[in-house]
Amino acid sequence: MQKILLAALFAFTASTAIAADAVYDVPQTPVAAAPAFSWTSFTAGVQGGYAWDNQDILGILVPSGTVNGDFEGGLLGGFAGFNYQLSNNWVLGIEGDFEGNWGDGTYTVSPPSSFEYGLDWQGSVRARAGYALDRALVYGTAGWAIGRGYMTVPGFEKEKENFNGFTVGAGVDYAFTDMIFGRVEYRYTNFGDKNYDFGGGLGPLLNSDIDQHALRVGLGIKF
Numbered sequence: 048m049q050k051i052l053l054a055a056l057f058a059f060t061a062s063t064a065i066a067a068d069a070v071y072d073v074p075q076t077p078v079a080a081a082p083a084f085s086w087t088s089f090t091a092g093v094q095g096g097y098a099w100d101n102q103d104i105l106g107i108l109v110p111s112g113t114v115n116g117d118f119e120g121g122l123l124g125g126f127a128g129f130n131y132q133l134s135n136n137w138v139l140g141i142e143g144d145f146e147g148n149w150g151d152g153t154y155t156v157s158p159p160s161s162f163e164y165g166l167d168w169q170g171s172v173r174a175r176a177g178y179a180l181d182r183a184l185v186y187g188t189a190g191w192a193i194g195r196g197y198m199t200v201p202g203f204e205k206e207k208e209n210f211n212g213f214t215v216g217a218g219v220d221y222a223f224t225d226m227i228f229g230r231v232e233y234r235y236t237n238f239g240d241k242n243y244d245f246g247g248g249l250g251p252l253l254n255s256d257i258d259q260h261a262l263r264v265g266l267g268i269k270f
Contacts, residue, residue, distance in 0.1 A: 084222065086138045086179050091127040092267025094230065098122050099260045100150050100166065106243075106253030118165055120150030122261060132179055138186065140175040148194070162200040164255065167207070169194035171214050171236070182222040189215040194238045196255060203245040210238035210257060222269070230265035 102116040124146030132138045151165030170193050177186025192214040199205045216234030223229060240256035 084182055084225070086130045086132045086184055086220075086222075086269075088269040089127075089129050090142075090228075090267050090269055091125070092228075092230070092265050093123075093125050094144065094146070094232075094263050094265030095121065095123040096232075096261055096263035098148065098150055101258050101260075102152075102164065103256040104154070104164070104253055105256075106251055114154055116152055116154050116164055116255075118150045118152030120148060120165070122146045122148055122169075122263065124170075126265065126267070128175070130175070130184075136179045138175075138177045138179050138184055140186075141173070142175055142188070143170070143172045145170040160201050162198060162253075164196070164198040166257070167195040167197060169236070169238075173214065177220075184220040184222075185217075186220065187215075187217045188232075188234070189213070192236045192238060194236075194257070196238070196241065196257060198243045198253060198255065200245055200251055200253070203250050206243040206245055208241040208243060208255075210241050210255075212237040212239040212258075218263075220267075226269050228267050228269065230263070230267060232263045232265070234261050234263070235259070236261065 099119045100117060102118065104114045104116045105112060124144060126142055126144035128140055128142030130138050130140035145168070147168050148166040151163060153161050153163050155161040171190055173188045173190030175186050175188045177184050192212050194210045195207060196210050197205055197207045214234050214236040216232055218230060218232030220228050220230050236259040238257040238259065240254055243253045243255060245251050
């Protein structure tokens, strides 16, 4: 009887050890690491800001020759583009934007005569290059810029001209989620100069030269 009990106890102990080994030998499934954030994507968003426009006006309505007809106002529009992140965290891209411009001003020649001027809208197509610090992207940008300027003088209809020049600036994009990012940007834009020919050669001829400093904030989506 004693031998039977010892044999049963040995069998029970052995089976328990084998079961424990089986449990510990079950391979554990590794937890997959979260993929690293990447700026490679198409982007689109809205932006707004404020612009300070410096304008030199030269023409026969200006007794002293050249007048600083500066003006300022708000900006509101949108942007769209594409970014590609390299393996060393540098990011290259291209982007275009289009904005309404609420900047305007008035210059008085001799009271009550005066003329008005400003920009109706502006846009750009730019290259972008930056460095990704995880979800923050510090970048520089430069490219072509266009703007629709206007001017009025007493006795003539409003004249409009398309200005063409360049824009250059820098900013920071920050991704709040994998899809949504915010933006802060400064840009300098030189729109070049254009002539406003009032009356088809029968009125005054005024030359306008415009450059701009602007601050913008934006909200975009990656897709």
